[in-house]
Amino acid sequence: MNSGLIQDRETPRRRNERVSIISTNDACEHAASLRDWSQDYLQLSQGAFEGEIIEATVGPMQVFKETIRQSVDEKASPRCDSYTIGVPASVTPNGYWQGRHLERDSLITLCPNEELHFRTPMESTILVTVIDCNAFDSFAQDSAAVDVLPLISKSHAAALPGDAAQTYRVMLETVLSSVASTPEIFEHSASAQSVAETVMNASLNALRARSQETESPRTSHSVQRAIVERARSYVIANRENPPTVAELSSYLKMSRRGLHHAFINVLGINITTFLRYVRLHGVRKELLRATPEDSISGIACKWGFWHMGMFSSYYKCLFGETPSSTLRRTSNFSKVASRRHH
CATH class of the missing domain: 2.60.120.10 (Jelly Rolls)
Known part of the structure; x- marks a missing residue:
């Protein structure tokens, strides 16, 4: 495009x-x-x-x-x-x-x-x-x-x-x-x-x-959005020991079916994909501010990814580039910024 x-x-x-x-x-x-x-x-x-x-x-x-x-x-x-x-x-x-x-x-x-x-x-x-x-x-x-x-x-x-x-x-x-x-x-x-x-x-x-037309109720969506936000906070707080769907369901006191519907209705993705996406974003944010001492595998492991090949595949699929490409761009950008500063 x-x-x-x-x-x-x-x-x-x-x-x-x-x-x-x-x-x-x-x-x-x-x-x-x-x-x-x-x-x-x-x-x-x-x-x-x-x-x-x-x-x-x-x-x-x-x-x-x-x-x-x-x-x-x-x-x-x-x-x-x-x-x-x-x-x-x-x-x-x-x-x-x-x-x-x-x-x-x-x-x-x-x-x-x-x-x-x-x-x-x-x-x-x-x-x-x-x-x-x-x-x-x-x-x-x-x-x-x-x-x-x-x-x-x-x-x-x-x-x-x-x-x-x-x-x-x-x-x-x-x-x-x-x-x-x-x-x-x-x-x-x-x-x-x-x-x-x-x-x-x-x-x-x-x-x-603004139109005075009767508005449809949004009570259900509001409740489901609150569920999504609680789930996001829980995943981030437990990034080194990522919760399973069953654990998240227990924490939120909800059935798996109820969780599934909440995430599909609010975000358009299922709960398993959501859990992976939150962790992938956590990795990406750290790669974007990485120092020369940081490694991709170390950051990925911190967010619960243990299989580097699978992690790289997930990462590229979501963001359209490999983790090493992100790290390389971050490094190049830092060098350019440093030269401009001096």
Whole structure:
């Protein structure tokens, strides 16, 4: 696929105090690249990862466009005391935002200090703005005499009328395009304030235009998501003695059938695959920050992989490269960074 994304790990990133344009080819690296967010990604589909973030921050507001090509389970938290509002730019089937099925004209939201759970589809581009609560509350009161929290609490992924979704989408695209090509906009307080007010006004209009259609209950999905998160924490805590499905079932006080359905419904993979993927991601994260003293076999063994041939096969199948390729890229990147530093 000709994605147009930068594939070379050594390609410099464009980032300054206000504007970032970052291309990635690793889910773990991508998770750490979005400014002011705490994120943990678990790649669910197999093959090489491609991602891109275009992000701008001005005063009380952050706007970004995130593209991901692979299905990923995201657990993330934006900056504190902020509202999160966005809309997909493009999306393929089987994406879920906070347990709600994601459509192209969905308005996606998070309440202040709420943790995000986003299972991306195979290809996903979303446009998102994160706005300081006090700033947005004041703007909404001054401009429309409305309260933001009741509007944003209605649903995490509710349908927008098509024209309203497109208007919001185009406005966020225009803002990002303008600041990416002309970052000096933010050097002038008047234009920076104008950008912030434009985004807040468009976000408020999108919230008010949200469909009032009856929403399907998500109780079952919420319970199953909680099961997945407890399982993930347990596997990571016991990485040197990986639990079996039976042990995990006992720990969670659930039947194997119930576990199977929870993981299929939430992540689209079975429990055995999930256990292996969590451990493979643990290895990959360590390889990405490995020192010359670290060995692939030592790291793999620490995460419960005892057969190196089988481990390498699993690793390449999921990430699209061998463990040694990851380690080699990490080493080359460190050398380049060291030369630039000196």
